[in-house]
Amino acid sequence: MRCLRQKDAVRHLLPPSGFALVDAAHADPYRPVLLNQSLPDVHRHLGPMALDQALAGEAWQVTLNPVHRLVSFELPPNRTARPSM
Numbered sequence: 001m002r003c004l005r006q007k008d009a010v011r012h013l014l015p016p017s018g019f020a021l022v023d024a025a026h027a028d029p030y031r032p033v034l035l036n037q038s039l040p041d042v043h044r045h046l047g048p049m050a051l052d053q054a055l056a057g058e059a060w061q062v063t064l065n066p067v068h069r070l071v072s073f074e075l076p077p078n079r080t081a082r083p084s085m
Contacts, residue, residue, distance in 0.1 A: 007035035010055060014071065019064065022072040031073050034060055 014020060024031070034056060056062050056073050063072045 004039040006037045006039055009039050013055065019069045019071045022070045027072055028074040030075050034073050
């Protein structure tokens with residue numbers, strides 16, 4: 001099976017919703033950490049759910065801008081993108 005990345009899921013889920021990712025210049029600088037991660041097997045077959053629940057794990061805050069139909073992912077202030085050893 002092909003190794004899917006989180007960004008593959010985002011590319012699949014966003015177009016039918018009418019939303020797009022916020023431009024990288026305005027995105028959280030750690031967004032590539034999320035988008036380049038492997039998509040967990042459990043997320044490959046999802047049932048109906050809200051867009052913000054389907055896009056990122058609990059470590060990330062998903063912000064939807066319904067006026068401009070944009071999605072952004074942000075790390076909450078109490079989280080870090082650095083790997084812990």
